[in-house]
Amino acid sequence: MKIGIVCYPTFGGSGVVATELGKALAKNGHQIHFITYQQPPRLDFFSENVFYHEVNIPTYPLFQYAPYESALTSEMVNVVQNEDVDLLHVHYAIPHASAAYMAKMILRSQGRTVPVVTTLHGTDITLVGKDASYEPVVTFSINESDGVTSVSENLRQDTYAHFNVHREIEVIPNFIDLSRFKRQKKDHFKLAICPNGEKLIVHTSNFRRVKRIDDAVMVFYHVQQEMPAKLLLVGDGPERARIERLVRDLGIYDQVRFLGKLDAVEEVLSVADLFLMPSENESFGLAALEAMACEVPVISSNAGGLPELNVQGVSGFLSPVGDVDDMVKNALYVLDDVNLPTFQANALARAQEFELSKILPLYEAYYERVLQESTAKV
Ligand code: GMT
Numbered sequence: 001m002k003i004g005i006v007c008y009p010t011f012g013g014s015g016v017v018a019t020e021l022g023k024a025l026a027k028n029g030h031q032i033h034f035i036t037y038q039q040p041p042r043l044d045f046f047s048e049n050v051f052y053h054e055v056n057i058p059t060y061p062l063f064q065y066a067p068y069e070s071a072l073t074s075e076m077v078n079v080v081q082n083e084d085v086d087l088l089h090v091h092y093a094i095p096h097a098s099a100a101y102m103a104k105m106i107l108r109s110q111g112r113t114v115p116v117v118t119t120l121h122g123t124d125i126t127l128v129g130k131d132a133s134y135e136p137v138v139t140f141s142i143n144e145s146d147g148v149t150s151v152s153e154n155l156r157q158d159t160y161a162h163f164n165v166h167r168e169i170e171v172i173p174n175f176i177d178l179s180r181f182k183r184q185k186k187d188h189f190k191l192a193i194c195p196n197g198e199k200l201i202v203h204t205s206n207f208r209r210v211k212r213i214d215d216a217v218m219v220f221y222h223v224q225q226e227m228p229a230k231l232l233l234v235g236d237g238p239e240r241a242r243i244e245r246l247v248r249d250l251g252i253y254d255q256v257r258f259l260g261k262l263d264a265v266e267e268v269l270s271v272a273d274l275f276l277m278p279s280e281n282e283s284f285g286l287a288a289l290e291a292m293a294c295e296v297p298v299i300s301s302n303a304g305g306l307p308e309l310n311v312q313g314v315s316g317f318l319s320p321v322g323d324v325d326d327m328v329k330n331a332l333y334v335l336d337d338v339n340l341p342t343f344q345a346n347a348l349a350r351a352q353e354f355e356l357s358k359i360l361p362l363y364e365a366y367y368e369r370v371l372q373e374s375t376a377k378v
Helices: 013-027 068-083 093-109 135-144 153-162 187-193 213-226 240-249 265-269 286-293 324-335 340-352 356-377
Strands: 002-006 031-036 050-054 087-091 116-120 147-150 199-204 229-234 256-260 274-277 298-301 316-319
Touching (some): 002 013, 013 050, 013 087, 087 356, 147 153, 229 265, 240 256, 274 286, 274 324, 298 324
Parallel strands (some): 199 229
16 A cells, blocks of 8 residues: 555654554555655654655745645645555644645545545644634544544543544554563663662653643652652653752752653663653553553553553552552552562563554554545545
8 A cells, every 4th residue: 555644743642653653564565655844753764665755834924824734735635646645644633634634625626536544642632622723623624534543442432522523433552563662671771870779760751731740750759758769751841841840849859860852762661660651631641551561560640541551450550630649659569579570571461462563454454444435435
């Protein structure tokens, strides 16, 4: 198949999933055309089956906001025409699904049919999408997609609850490449951060409010009162300055390191003992899956799709959003040397259920189905 993939070329989960999916499809012999405004961070290799088309967004003094959606639409039309693409797969509804609808209509006016698959990732539904400024466009473009997938059952339910969506949504969970995300021997790194055998706790995110990083810091604050521990915060975003202030105010700045955006997050996870994800909402929690693949148990909230990933008392624990006391209690239990090896093994076993080789065929079968249905309609 020739597939056009549209995504945000960022470190965020939806961009990562889209890029890793495209790479895996290319390895399986499909021709993949990425259409983005910038090279996605994980698209840093050469493959004969991977093509990259940059969306050029010209500016003009009249535009207070450059019309990205129009530029993206035009690029999708060009790529489908020039590369003979069979199907467009857009990740994150806003504005990718509506741009794809427009591209489909332009192509249809030229006698060319191209089906559109939209994958819903989370905030495009639970946070941004339901804002009145976007809701009608999101509802319309989901209903007009030829296929819609969501990364968890919870997100599927949320979509039906918040939008007047009447079409079928297929749940295809996120996946993990276990050949990349695996516990590596990084003793020197562990020793540098935890020279006295401290337990290492990690949180990675885009530092947005929805991640409740204050809760992660507070959990760490209480844990380090009970046992020697260090906290690594990976990622960057709007909450960074506020969280740095909180860490200083709590007097734990020496035990906390802000690592910023990292490409090789698996190296940090390889030396971690515990992963924290106390999010207000989380449609899936890809960062937690990456941790589990590196044998790191997860203390998370029970929001959104997290219960579909983290198994209570097995791969870690889940607590109500904001229940820091419960998270501290659970973290101390998991970090106990008697319990930790079992949780580590369980975390890996759970991650293996989301191995790329199990999820990739679901996407391939779904594309086939959508293509067949759209051919039958013509
Ligand atoms: O919140 C993020 O981490 C970024 C966001 C995105 O759209 O890139 O992540 C969403 O999609 C990921 C991949 O499907 C999911 O694993 C995250 O749970 C989801 N984030 C939220 O729902 C808050």
